[in-house]
Amino acid sequence: MPISPAGMSVLVGSIKRRSHSICRSRLFSSQPSKPSRFWDHRAFLLLAAGSGGLMLLADSALSQELNPAEGSDKDLNKKKVLVLGTGWAGTSFLKNLDCSKYDVQVVSPRNYFAFTPLLPSVTCGTVEPRSISEPIRKIVKHKKEDVRFWEAECLEIDSKQKKILCSSNIDAGKEKEDFLLDYDYLIIAVGARSNTFNTPGVAEYCHFLKEVEDAQRIRRSIVDCFERASLPHLSNEERERILHFVVVGGGPTGIEFAAELHDFVHEDLLKLYPSVKEFVKITVIEAGDHILNMFDQRISKFAAKKFQRDGIDLKTGCPVVEVTDKYISMNDKKSGKKLSIPYGMIVWSTGIGTRPVISQFMQQIAQTDRRVLATDEWLRVKGCNDVYALGDCATIDQRKIMEDISYIFKIADKDNSGTLTIEEFNDVIKDIRLRYPQIDLYLERQRMSNATKLLEGAAESGHDKTIELNIEQFKSALSHVDSQMKTLPATAQVAAQQGNYLAKCFNKMDKCEAEPEGPSRFRESGRHRFRPFRYKHLGQFAPLGGEQTAAQLPGDWVSIGHSSQWLWYSVYASKQVSWRTRVLVVFDWTKRVIFGRDSSGM
């Protein structure tokens, strides 16, 4: 009896479609010898195919799997660039990439880019969620090149087969579908998740503040707490507990949220809930010794004082050890005692953790026991071809100058004299500075006008007028430079600059293949294709509430007060991703000034 095409398509469908629980299992084998499940499909289909028609259908289904993206490849000459993530790094890469040169696909569980620095404002309704979000499809539409977007989560990366496994994250009560995508270049920009440090109870009872949805949930929760505390029959202790808002983490996000919350409560909510005024309390818990510790001390002290004046309780030196449904417990380092305090709502904002797909990938490429992917200075994942990682899911494993010092000396010492003159040094210093950015940071920190000053110090003990260094003196001259190596912070600014940098590298890939523009290779011959990524710090804001903002600008400029608030407004408005979001954000601010923040519980 022949099988009808409809029946066959059901058969093929049932093979492709798998339940969500199964798809979380490993699709790709980590041992290359074992055939992956992807190939199992083909075997199964060939086996099951009995008649010619069946064979044909199965074949077409297969070729679809082999050539996964619909519409398939228009230009087979174009290399496939696959971008994972639509956060700061991914979006910045996409916006700056010349999409006509590649066949670009984007995979992200979120079909929009969110201007995350304004998330704390969303939690209190100062800014609307949609005002800081722009659909990725709109962003790529402006490029007029066909960029395909898939709303899905990447579950697994197979860098050997150059394929990824994705799963649609749209749960409509129906079974989920997985699919494979292949790539020539993979750009991993999936970001990070909140780090609970495995503290018991955090995942169950705390709010996080990474996604727009988190901010919306927090907003509802704040109003819920006020409504709940206003109900009759409650004891005053219970009202006090419900209206105790706790922020764990004294970083910029936590502090800004606490400040926003304070303003929301005092400028808007207490007018509508006057009967519970006396019960409201905000506490910030920080494991370290002071809040905003990545900022200048002046800012950190100012913030602490302002919070004190505002009645926000700061508990520094108190790592949280447990959260239960009504209590949060911490170790107070000063007293050495364990503190347990009742709470109504907790926002947990202590740092970043690894996403599951990154953990899996790190195991595959033997980057175990790490929190984020290690890349080289060109954002290439170490030990992996054609895979790039940027933003919060990666960190640049900056090469130490001391590792290469002998090679550098050898190349610099052109006449093989065994000593280095200033002239010889000056010939290679440009390449050295390009390759090892810590030199510039060191010079700046030591207030040295140029790199030859480095040698002068080391050579003083040696020669007199004409400086010549032997290998040992050269080593000692540069020995302190590596101390200036810093891991870049997990900020939007770093991610955006990395995305921009990588896009530009991709745009000039062909050109630089022929004419490399990077520094000389010291261990091997030739030059690097591109200059390494270099981060340019443009300063950082810390809004402290009450129209007060602290700004730390490049060159350790510190500004605190209303003027910084205006700077903050203008920078944050101008940095919006589109004209639409720019107008909306400014309108939201105006709206807040005129009508206050909304307290509807939705």
Next chain:
Amino acid sequence: MPISPAGMSVLVGSIKRRSHSICRSRLFSSQPSKPSRFWDHRAFLLLAAGSGGLMLLADSALSQELNPAEGSDKDLNKKKVLVLGTGWAGTSFLKNLDCSKYDVQVVSPRNYFAFTPLLPSVTCGTVEPRSISEPIRKIVKHKKEDVRFWEAECLEIDSKQKKILCSSNIDAGKEKEDFLLDYDYLIIAVGARSNTFNTPGVAEYCHFLKEVEDAQRIRRSIVDCFERASLPHLSNEERERILHFVVVGGGPTGIEFAAELHDFVHEDLLKLYPSVKEFVKITVIEAGDHILNMFDQRISKFAAKKFQRDGIDLKTGCPVVEVTDKYISMNDKKSGKKLSIPYGMIVWSTGIGTRPVISQFMQQIAQTDRRVLATDEWLRVKGCNDVYALGDCATIDQRKIMEDISYIFKIADKDNSGTLTIEEFNDVIKDIRLRYPQIDLYLERQRMSNATKLLEGAAESGHDKTIELNIEQFKSALSHVDSQMKTLPATAQVAAQQGNYLAKCFNKMDKCEAEPEGPSRFRESGRHRFRPFRYKHLGQFAPLGGEQTAAQLPGDWVSIGHSSQWLWYSVYASKQVSWRTRVLVVFDWTKRVIFGRDSSGM
């Protein structure tokens, strides 16, 4: 061993607090002989109390329960008005009530009023949810009187004890708390829920469109369908299924949603999802013979034609019989066959059903087998003292004139002659018209200039110049009047007018107690305190998409097209509850024109 106060408060707490599953059980007994659980608390506490201190604590806890609302009653002379619900009826009542005359409390699971006629616009992002919502606390704050609001759901009404049982609907993963409130006057304005007509699968698989949250879910779901259909590896049949949007119910809400969706798809989404253009389909399924059947035929026909032009499939005469995860099945009355069609998303908008608390209450007051509460013309729930019901949860059981016709004749026939002269009739006609509004509707329908024309017709067969009617002739003269009795539609307009009417009655309660302003009582002596509620129809809109709106204005005026759209804009903007929402709605419309609708999946 004495029990510490802390221990005691835990004990009292555990009595008051019950798990949610228990609190759904009946708290009040329907038989008055059986003591309610509320009194059981007292008995239990008195029993448990062993020492004096314990007794004192238990007593204070009790008095708290007896006098439930915190802050308790400031003015014991003021009667307690308890309003259930913050929809059109409840909010309109609150806004118009002179709150200085009563001790007002409001209970609603929603702490805001929503301008529901714009909900279909929210589903497609033409208007933002917060633009049509105003916190109830803000609305009552303007009154400068202390109106207390509890965000809770009323679970049970006990009209004998004049108490209600409420449960906080804020679920923070912690146990819920129930509490009792007592009242002198209860205003039931809880609205209705969507009616599934017990169709299998509807509750599981369909979206409703009654609350702001519903609209937000629909918005996300529409974008999800487009994202899902865009994924690779799908068959075209599957894409077609996912992008098949079905609206069940051809009433104004369903039709407006279908029109909005069509505009959203064609003006915004297809630009971002061009690859799935051919698969999108919108179907409206209506059990009756045509859509918009409460409107003039011209409108209903115009809408059907416009939808046809727009490519929206109209399936009339097709009652839905079942919904499964991927198929919706209906009986096609014309062909007599059962149709099953695959779908991606269904919005169910077929009419209103009874809320559980209303069902329970109806059983208690022997109003069984009804869909909504029956009230008299003064909005008082029948068979129940001091309980009023208005809006979608109630309907006015209009008194038939024929039921009272002998009493009317008796009172009108002042000289007891057994016949009625025009003069005698004219003396009572004002009261009759007030008491039986169907007379006015009948006169209008028959194009009679005044009520005496009614008699002329009936008397033609009898006397000649001076009209005199006997009881039989009088009956026959009015026999057709009751045919004009109509149940008022479940619309915002009716609810708002009822709220306004009832508030004004409450405002002049004392005055009208002394000097009744209502019509004569025909069966008894004296006059009614107030005039009965009379609905004034101000017309109705049916937005049909593409800047086309049909308007049916009083006096059967019909207007279709752009001019009605502008009327719609101006009416809907001006009717907003506050200046804030007015500005925001107008801004949303402007924003839509400039930037289009947002398609972020959140």
